[in-house]
Amino acid sequence: MKLLTLRVGSGSPENRLTVFVPIPSIMPMKPITRRRFIAYSSEATATIAAGSTVLGFPAIAEAQSPGDQIVLALIGAGGRAASHSTGMSRLPGVEFKYVCDVWKDRGAGIMQDLEKVQKRAPQRISDMRAALDDKEVNAVVIATPEHWHALATVWARQAGKDVYVEKNPSISIWEGRKMIEAARKYRRIVQVGFQNRSGPYAASARDYIASGKLGRIVHVKVYNMLDGSKWEPKPDSEPPAGLDWDAWLGPAPEVPYNPGRHLNWHPWWDYKGGTLADDASHQLDLTRMALGDPPHPKSVLCIGGNYAFQSQREVPEFQCITYDYGDFAMTCESGNATNYLRKFPGEVRFGDKWPHWPTSATRVEIYGTKAMMYLGRHGCGWQVVVEGGKVIDQDKGYFPDKWHQPNFIDCLRSRKQPNSDLEQAHHSACLVHLANTSYRVGQKQLMFDGATERFTNSEAANALLKPTYRKHYRIPEQV
């Protein structure tokens, strides 16, 4: 059996995990048949639909369906883009017409693979606007660093394209709201790369909790405790040949080229917002879904620091957050310092094995008045545990890209809301932004008005709601 190396996690090596999976289990070697595609997509769509919300979107059905043939453009040709080009190009009637990256050296493997599997070879471009101007393109898949997500999504909507945008969808609360406004105005489909929402195990966890079998939920603990190493600053230098540094920066502040920014953009406020944005965002989103998608919390407090390695990182190595939801509290512990904890291994993500929960770096614990649930992403699943560690209920999962990518393509044709719609993804992303804002204003408890999406006790925090954009790369107030 052939093996495929999948990079799970992104950007900085400290957040990456390489797993080996048998190819047939995630994608058949032969092109997927239409019947099998429908089985995949409708299984996930049906499972999720019971709990999905439309949240005031105008009927997307009014926008024209592209029909059977879907033409895509891939924007950003790095690690995550490779999973999307491989996964989506094998679905029936789907082709990538463009592969876009601002760095000439990226995406060679993606191009070669698409040339092999597609009738028509894709075109390599460096400015996404060439693809947005092409009427033949139905949708774009945005897998750039986070500081580009919102602007690229707004531009795509204005050009009449549907969008798959990677997580975290935004780097600020304001721009997340603008993405939603653009989706409503232009009536486009948006699937966010919170793929756990397409996992049947996430829907069964939600249904189990809603049934009341855990009792009333009184406490939730979200863990995202990854390994890490000391972060060292790097000197500025000339950009590598073939990289358009100005375009890479895009909406972010202008700074000289620095390899520590370009090749490790995670621990910078301007590009991402740390491990919390990169990885814990998946945990927070899965938890929100399991809890029935609660609205914004009333307050947030984030304490953190570079406790382990005393790095000079902007975004601290470790963050401990408390969210107040009124009738329960949720904590999130996120960091890059616990090398003895592990993300779920391949045999848990793609096989039948259960994890050892106490040493799992990415676990959620949901405490009810009757029992507690361990919940894991990456296809792990959930187990309900009572006194003595006895498991009384469980549902094992599987890595959910195999449902999430087809769900996007399915929704392009059906004009239904995808499993990870923008409104809920925005609420999940806001948990990251709220925590980072609390940390940045001096580790203070911030009171948040969910209706206006503004802080009520700190103007310093309100000043961080919206980034300062560079000319030519601004999201307008009116999208």
Ligand SMILES: NC(=O)c1ccc[n+]([C@@H]2O[C@H](COP(=O)([O-])OP(=O)(O)OC[C@H]3O[C@@H](n4cnc5c(N)ncnc54)[C@H](O)[C@@H]3O)[C@@H](O)[C@H]2O)c1
């Ligand atoms: N859902 C998941 O499980 C998952 C997993 C990994 C990464 N991600 C997300 O995917 C995104 C990409 O992550 P990655 O690990 O692939 O990063 P990466 O650094 O490997 O690739 C990003 C690419 O985008 C390119 N780029 C930057 N600005 C661009 C622009 N304006 N136009 C075109 N290309 C541009 C860069 O040159 C780079 O090649 C991130 O948002 C990350 O959080 C999600």
